[in-house]
Amino acid sequence: MKRAMALFLVLTLLILALVGMQSTELVMAESDAFAEPPVITIVSPENKTQATNNITLSFTVRVGDVIDPRINSSELLSMMNINAVYYLGDWQQNRTYVDGKNNTYGDFKRIAVQSLAFSCDLTGIPEGNHVILVQATEEVPNPDLLLLPIEYTSYAFVNFTVDTTPPSVLILSPEASTYDTSEVPLDFAVNESFSQVAYSLDGQGNVTVSGNMTLTGLSDGAHNIVVYAWDDAGNVGASETVHFSIKQPEAFPTLLVVAIVVIVVVVCLLLLLYFRRRRRYGYSGQF
Numbered sequence: 001m002k003r004a005m006a007l008f009l010v011l012t013l014l015i016l017a018l019v020g021m022q023s024t025e026l027v028m029a030e031s032d033a034f035a036e037p038p039v040i041t042i043v044s045p046e047n048k049t050q051a052t053n054n055i056t057l058s059f060t061v062r063v064g065d066v067i068d069p070r071i072n073s074s075e076l077l078s079m080m081n082i083n084a085v086y087y088l089g090d091w092q093q094n095r096t097y098v099d100g101k102n103n104t105y106g107d108f109k110r111i112a113v114q115s116l117a118f119s120c121d122l123t124g125i126p127e128g129n130h131v132i133l134v135q136a137t138e139e140v141p142n143p144d145l146l147l148l149p150i151e152y153t154s155y156a157f158v159n160f161t162v163d164t165t166p167p168s169v170l171i172l173s174p175e176a177s178t179y180d181t182s183e184v185p186l187d188f189a190v191n192e193s194f195s196q197v198a199y200s201l202d203g204q205g206n207v208t209v210s211g212n213m214t215l216t217g218l219s220d221g222a223h224n225i226v227v228y229a230w231d232d233a234g235n236v237g238a239s240e241t242v243h244f245s246i247k248q249p250e251a252f253p254t255l256l257v258v259a260i261v262v263i264v265v266v267v268c269l270l271l272l273l274y275f276r277r278r279r280r281y282g283y284s285g286q287f
Contacts, residue, residue, distance in 0.1 A: 034066065034067070034068045034076070034140055034142075034150065035063075035064050035065065035066045035067060035068070035076065035080065035138075035140050035152065036064030036065050036066075036067055036152070037064050037136075037138065037152035037153060037154035038061055038062065038063060038064055038082055038136040038137070038138045038152065038153075038154045039061070039062050039063075039064060039154070040059060040060070040061050040134050040135075040136055040154060040155065040156040041059060041060045041061075041156070042057075042058075042059045042132070042134060042156050042157075042158045043058040043059060043060070044056050044057065044058040044119075045057065045132075045158060045160045046158075046160065047158055047159050047160060048160060048161070049160070049161040049162075049163050049232050049233040050160055050161065050162050050163070050233065051163060051164055051233035051234045051235050052162070052164060053123065053124055053125045053126070053127075053162055053164060054121060054122065054123045054124070054125070055121070055122050055125060055160070055162075056119060056120070056121055056122075057087065057118075057119065057120055057121075057122050057132060058117075058118070058119040059087075059117075059118055059119075059134050059156070060115070060116070060117045060118075061082055061085055061115065061116050061118075061134075061136045062082075062114065062115035062116075063077065063080040063081065063082060063114050063115070063138050064080075064138060064152060064154075076140070076141065077114075079140075079141045080114065080138060080139065080140050080141070081111075081112045081113060081114060081138065081139050082100075082111060082112075082113050082114065082115070082116065082136055082137070082138050082139075083110055083111060083112060083137055083138065083139045083151070084097065084108065084109070084110060084111065084136070084137045085097065085098050085099075085111070085116065085118070085134070085135070085136045085137075086098065086134075086135055087132060087133065087134045087135075088132070088133050088135075089122065089125070089130060089131070089132045089133075090130050090131045090132075091125060091126055091130060094106060097109040098116070098118045099111045099113075099116070100113040100115075100116040102117075102118055102119065102120070104120065125162050126162065127162045127163060127164060127165065128161065128162060129159065129160075129161050130159070130160055130161070130162065131157050131158070131159050132157060132158050132160075133155055133156075133157045134155060134156050134157070135153065135154070135155040136153070136154055136155070137151055137152070137153045138151065138152050138153075139151055140152060161233075163231065163232075163233040163235065164233075164235065165235060166231070166235040166236055166237035166238075167190050167191060167192050167194055167229045167230075167231050167235065167236075167237035168190070168191040168192075168237055169188060169189075169190055169227050169228070169229045169237050169238060169239040170188060170189045170190075170239060171186075171187070171188050171225065171227055171239045171240070171242050172187040172188060172189060173185045173186060173187040174186070174215075174225065174242060174244040175242070175244065176242060176243055176244060177244055177245075178244070178245045178246070178247055179218075179244065179245070179246050179247075180246075180247060180248055180249060181246070181248065182216065182217055182218045182219070182246060182248060183214055183215065183216050183217075183218070184214070184215045184218060184244070184246075185212070185213075185214050185215075186199060186209075186212060186213050186214065186215050186225070186227075187212045188212065188227045188239065190229045190237075192231055193231065193232065194229040194230055194231055194232075195230050195231065195232050196208060196229070196230040197209055197210075197211070197227065197228065197229045197230070198227070198228050199225055199226065199227045199228070200225065200226045200228070201215065201223065201224075201225050202223055202224060202225075203224070206228065218246045219246065220246050220247055220248055221245060221246060222243065222244075222245045223243070223244055223245060223246065224241050224242065224243045224244075225241070225242050225244075226238055226239055226240075226241050226242075227239040
């Protein structure tokens with residue numbers, strides 16, 4: 001009889017244990033909707049091209065909002081905490097954990113804050129396209145099983161490009177030569193897309209152009225020109241200085257020729273009148 005009772009008690013405890021385990025798993029499954037995961041906002045860098053290998057990483061993290069209407073949100077929020085935050089760049093090998101005091105750690109660092117703001121300078125980033133990942137985990141008390149808190153994890157990332165190489169600019173025209181005209185084509189080539197291009201003639205101020213064009217009104221003598229190009233990151237590249245000269249052929253002396261022709265015509269007319277008059281009056285040359 002005693003053995004039967006003992007066996008009954010053991011079976012009862014096993015059944016209760018199994019029911020308890022199933023109930024726990026059920027509560028955990030239902031409790032997934034207690035609160036939202038942490039909110040991560042990356043402030044810097046922006047999703048664009050950077051003209052430097054050094055950038056500032058800046059982000060904020062806060063606990064998520066309570067979304068279960070059956071729960072007192074203010075009470076639950078007061079017990080929620082961010083317990084781990086790290087960032088990782090694709091050029092880095094290890095995660096960097098941070099706390100609420102702007103400190104960094106090479107290994108896992110458990111913290112307990114409801115929000116934090118972090119900022120640091122990342123240096124020596126190689127050129128190319130990159131991604132920075134920020135991940136945060138929050139701990140949410142389980143309203144049904146306080147000894148078994150729930151963890152929610154979220155992440156955010158930002159894409160950016162590092163470009164510190166200036167464009168390469170080549171002047172195709174003018175060449176190092178002498179031109180017999182005051183109008184010379186300005187042709188150039190740039191090895192990448194550019195946001196702005198300008199030229200400087202004879203050391204004067206930059207003149208912005210949209211592409212190839214023609215230099216006009218060039219005076220006789222020596223000249224030099226440099227072309228500058230800016231890429232999307234703001235890097236500026238300059239061509240080599242091209243020296244050329246202008247020597248136009250001497251202009252035909254039109255006015256002088258016209259004057260001579262007029263004089264000749266006038267003289268001829270006067271001579272013609274003279275001889276006609278002389279023939280008409282029979283001038284013999286004697287008194």
